[in-house]
Amino acid sequence: MSQPMPVDLYANDVHAVLIAALPVVRASDLNLSIHENPVTINGKVFDTAKSEEAKGATWYLRELWGGQFQRSVSLPFPVNPDKVDADYEDGILRVTFYKSEQAKPRKITVRTSETQGEAIGERSESTS
Numbered sequence: 094m095s096q097p098m099p100v101d102l103y104a105n106d107v108h109a110v111l112i113a114a115l116p117v118v119r120a121s122d123l124n125l126s127i128h129e130n131p132v133t134i135n136g137k138v139f140d141t142a143k144s145e146e147a148k149g150a151t152w153y154l155r156e157l158w159g160g161q162f163q164r165s166v167s168l169p170f171p172v173n174p175d176k177v178d179a180d181y182e183d184g185i186l187r188v189t190f191y192k193s194e195q196a197k198p199r200k201i202t203v204r205t206s207e208t209q210g211e212a213i214g215e216r217s218e219s220t221s
Contacts, residue, residue: 098113098114098115098134098162098164099113099114100112100113100114100164100166102166102168102169104169104170106192107191107192108189108190108191108192109168109169109170109172109189109190109192110187110188110189110190111132111166111168111186111187111188111190112185112186112187112188113134113164113185113186113188114184114185115134115136115181115184115185115186116184117138117139117157117184118136118137118138118184119139120181122136122137122138122139123135123136123181123186124136125179125186125188127168127172127174127177127190128174129171130167130168130171130172131165131166131167131168132165132166132168132188132190133163133164133165134163134164134165134166134186135161135162135163135164136161136162137159137160137161137162138158138159138160138162139159140158140159140160141157141159142155142159143159168190170192170193171192171193171195172190172191172192172193173190173191173192173193173194176191177189177190177191
């Protein structure tokens with residue numbers, strides 16, 4: 094890809110969301126994959142210079158790029174690859190990755206002397 098593919102990535106306690114701007118890309122030419130980490134977006138953009146209409150034309154300005162593209166982005170935590178939502182509309186790809194169970198925050202109970210049966214720092218001393 095001769096042009097950078099701009100992306101945004103944000104996360105909360107439940108999921109991460111990746112947003113990529115892919116103007117002029119048809120959904121059928123877009124691929125999304127994840128294998129552990131990172132997530133990879135690739136595909137192709139139709140090259141207007143290779144169109145039937147452009148054959149024999151004299152080009153005075155050519156800024157639109159065409160061809161294959163790929164971008165890989167590392168996610169901030171492990172995700173569940175079986176629970177991913179991807180939507181593509183008006184040139185914007187929005188992908189939601191849900192955290193794997195081991196990556197979700199957990200509440201940890203802090204024990205006290207009442208829950209432990211003895212005070213912190215106290216040990217039963219046995220006589221030898």
